[in-house]
Amino acid sequence: MNTQVSSLKFPELSGATRGRWAPVFLSPILGSPERFVIAVAVADDVAFHIERANEMRRLSCLYGKAAETALFAAEVAVEELEAALSNRGKAALVEGALVFSGVALGAVSEGEARSLQHLGRTWMSALSSLYRFNPEPIEVAAEEHHDGSSVDRLPTLVLEHVSGVNPSLAGHFSEEIRMNRKRRSSSAIAGVSIDFNGSHIVANFATLHSSATAISVDRIKRKMFDLKVRRDKEHSLFEARDHEMILFTPAGNSPLVNEKQLERVNEAVSNLKEQSDNEGFGFVALHDVPDIGERILTAESRVQGSA
Incomplete structure (x- = not known):
C-alpha cells in the first residue's frame, strides 16, 4: 500500500x-x-x-x-x-x-x-x-451554489469520439461521464475525481471559456489538484502512467473571440502550463474535440501495440 x-x-x-x-x-x-x-x-x-x-x-x-x-x-x-x-x-x-x-x-x-x-x-x-x-447534502448544495456553472460537455464529447473509434475504451471514462451526470462537487469535498483512467494515460478534461475565464480557471485548478493527488499516489508503481490535464481552448482565429478575450485565455493557459510543469504532470491545450480524442486513442493504442 x-x-x-x-x-x-x-x-x-x-x-x-x-x-x-x-x-x-x-x-x-x-x-x-x-x-x-x-x-x-x-x-x-x-x-x-x-x-x-x-x-x-x-x-x-x-x-x-x-x-x-x-x-x-x-x-x-x-x-x-x-x-x-x-x-x-x-x-x-x-x-x-x-x-x-x-x-x-x-x-x-x-x-x-x-x-x-x-x-x-x-x-x-x-x-x-x-x-x-x-458527502453531506448541505455541502453538496453549497458547492454547487458556489460554482454557479453549467455542466462542461467536453468530457462527454471526448467519450463519444473515443468510444466511436474504440468502444473498449469507454469503460475507462468515469461513471459520471458515461452516465452523463454532473460532477456534483469538487475534489475539495468529494475526494479525487478522474475523467479518464486508462492503461497508459490518466487525464482530466476541461473547457477554458473565453467569456468566463476566471470561473474556468478555478475549475481547472481543482481538476489539476485531483490529477496531482492521483499521480502522487502512483509514484511507487513499476509502470508509471502519464498524467495530463487536457484543455479545450478557442482558436486564435475564432470569430467568436475578441482580442481582449483571447489575451485573457492565452495568459490563463500560460499560467496553468507553468503550474503543471512545476508539479510534474502533463498539460496540453487543443482547439477541437477530435484532437483531444485522438490524443487519448494514440496513448492507449501505443500500450496495446507494445503488449
Whole structure:
C-alpha cells in the first residue's frame, strides 16, 4: 500500500484555506512494514482538524480478534494527537510526539481546500483504504451554489469520439461521464475525481471559456489538484502512467473571440502550463474535440501495440 505523497504546493484556489497536513499511520503487526492510514491531521495558524478513518471495522476482517489491540491503540493515539494540536497548534504536527507503539505521524505537507475539514477529507479519500467518503447534502448544495456553472460537455464529447473509434475504451471514462451526470462537487469535498483512467494515460478534461475565464480557471485548478493527488499516489508503481490535464481552448482565429478575450485565455493557459510543469504532470491545450480524442486513442493504442 503506497502512502508516500509529495508535498503539494498549488497556487491558491478562490476562497480556499491553506493548511499543513500529515497522515497518521497504524502498524497492526509490530515489526512489520505493513501499515494503514487511520487519520489525516490538518492545521493552520488558528485551527486544526483530524479526519479519522470511518471504516476501521475492515481491520477486523483482516486480523480478527487480534485487531482489538490495534484499534485501541489507534483510538488513544488519535485522541492524544488531538490534545497536542489543541495545546501546541500546527507545531504538534512537526514534533510528531505519539507515544503508542505502532502509531506514527507521516511527513508534513501543505495543501489547500475550502476548509481544513475538506482538506482532511480529500487526502483521506485519496490515501486510506479504511475511509469512505460520505458527502453531506448541505455541502453538496453549497458547492454547487458556489460554482454557479453549467455542466462542461467536453468530457462527454471526448467519450463519444473515443468510444466511436474504440468502444473498449469507454469503460475507462468515469461513471459520471458515461452516465452523463454532473460532477456534483469538487475534489475539495468529494475526494479525487478522474475523467479518464486508462492503461497508459490518466487525464482530466476541461473547457477554458473565453467569456468566463476566471470561473474556468478555478475549475481547472481543482481538476489539476485531483490529477496531482492521483499521480502522487502512483509514484511507487513499476509502470508509471502519464498524467495530463487536457484543455479545450478557442482558436486564435475564432470569430467568436475578441482580442481582449483571447489575451485573457492565452495568459490563463500560460499560467496553468507553468503550474503543471512545476508539479510534474502533463498539460496540453487543443482547439477541437477530435484532437483531444485522438490524443487519448494514440496513448492507449501505443500500450496495446507494445503488449
